Amino acid sequence: MIRASCHTADNALALEFDATPWFREANALSILHLAEKGWSSVWVADALEARPGYEGLHRLIDYAATRLRDESLEDPTWAAIECVVSQPDATQWLGENRPEIALLLQRRQADPGSRSTHPADR
Structure with a gap:
């Protein structure tokens, strides 16, 4: 299980959840x-969130989109959820289930110059 947590910017809602399905389906980049x-x-x-x-x-997410919408419209850089x-x-x-990605992460940590996954950022 890959634990993850989210909370709204006003701390009205917070929860922990299993992020494993995302890691199973996400591409390496x-x-x-x-x-x-x-x-x-x-x-x-x-x-x-729809699963x-x-x-x-x-x-x-719904609370953040509806209740915190005005604040996020005033400042587009403001994050309603973390x-x-x-x-x-x-x-x-990743090491146990997607070792090729774990190896890429290890290589990036060993070589800080290769951090960006986007060619335009290099």
Whole structure:
């Protein structure tokens, strides 16, 4: 299980959830990009919130989209939700289930110059 947590910017809602399905389906570049972002991104929550068993995540996203909408419209850089994936859980799971991606992560950590997953960023 890859633990992840999300909370709204006003801390009215927070929850933990299993991010494993996202890691099972995500392509290597998406996972590498998540790692570059410090294992913090709403992409994982967005991808899982409509699935059965993720109703709490759906409520959190819906709350942020409706109740916190005005604040996010005033400042487009303001994040209504923050989500973080457990890096130890993710790297362990990747090593056991997607070793090719785990190897890419190890190589990127060893060579900081190769961090970007996007050619335009290099």
